[in-house]
Amino acid sequence: MDRNEKTGHITIARRIFQGTGLLAGCLGVIVPVMSHIVFPGLHCYACPLAVTICPIGIIQNLLKTGFPLFPLAFLGLSGILLGRWWCGWICPFGLVNDIFIVLNTKKRIKQGITIATGIISLGAALLIILFLDNKWLSLIPGVFVVFVLLLLIVPYFSPGLKQKTGSVKLTGILFLIFTCFFPVVLIIDLAPLPVLILGGGFFSLILGGGMIFFFRNNKPFILKFIILILTTGFAVIAADTLFCKLCPSAALSAALPYLITNPSFIPGSMYWIKLGILLFTALCLVTVSRFFCRYLCPLGALFGLTNKLSLLKIKRSSECDAVDKNKCKYACIKSCIMGIKDIHKQKVLTQTDCIKCGKCIEACPYSHLHFCGGIA
């Protein structure tokens, strides 16, 4: 099988599976079969068309009163079978991440979209402020967040900041600044004040500080494990679904459709924070491929833990060691959409970030990588 033929087969198969995941999880196409079961992908069950249950949502809800045995057992079994394959081949929000990769690989489109987004959003924010009356008062916090966010993000794409590592580190710093706005914005909506300041400060410190620490130490993927701990910890201690409130997948598939289908609905500040996070994620996806899956997704963190045990594996044949790397030019590493840098050193790709997308298999000019199954 030559390289081009393999490329076609893996990519086409993955797109078919991703389409099936979208239909099964979100669009209610197979309602009688799939209704009310946990789905191994991130999607919001508040989406008007959703028929399956988001695992992160149900875990948080069950943690309020007990232990989420069934969803964890389901995810554990799914992970032992296929590891993070679910992220690469089934997850609906993974598909959204992949759609942005198309923009990510086209520099001119990337710059154009970023500049256009910045100008349009700033213009919209200014218009809203100019025509502000009482009815729009609830927009202020959201506009404030989006405004500051864009001011911070637009320079991020300017010349001189294009190197991947610089961009990734700057993303971490921006994320810290962004999270610092949570207590400020939440104060407008909720009370009591001391709890919010303490809670918001703690959230900002852990998330932002963790991001900078791990970016500095070249381990930014650990951030999603912190988010997983914060998500579950918050559900146990505060009996609240913190992740659902901030989830960009929910913003896209539930919050936006709700606004469109309910014209009388006046969004509160939390709503606009959620949309701000979606915008932030979208902008980061234009710069860093699969940004959300790499650094933020708690479901990805859970499945990542099972990658070492999973029955489906990607193996590198020993002949790779003898290949002149000036000839292959580390094509596998360059093609990796999750930014994994040690593919050429591992006999079996069990890194927590490998989503088994098969891009590296397609890219290797000598066919030295391949899928295989079993415990060995």
Ligand code: SF4
């Ligand atoms: S190592 Fe290969 S299969 Fe794993 S995420 Fe990277 S390109 Fe995909």
Ligand code: SF4
């Ligand atoms: S797997 Fe293929 S592309 Fe990657 S280092 Fe080995 S020979 Fe080169």
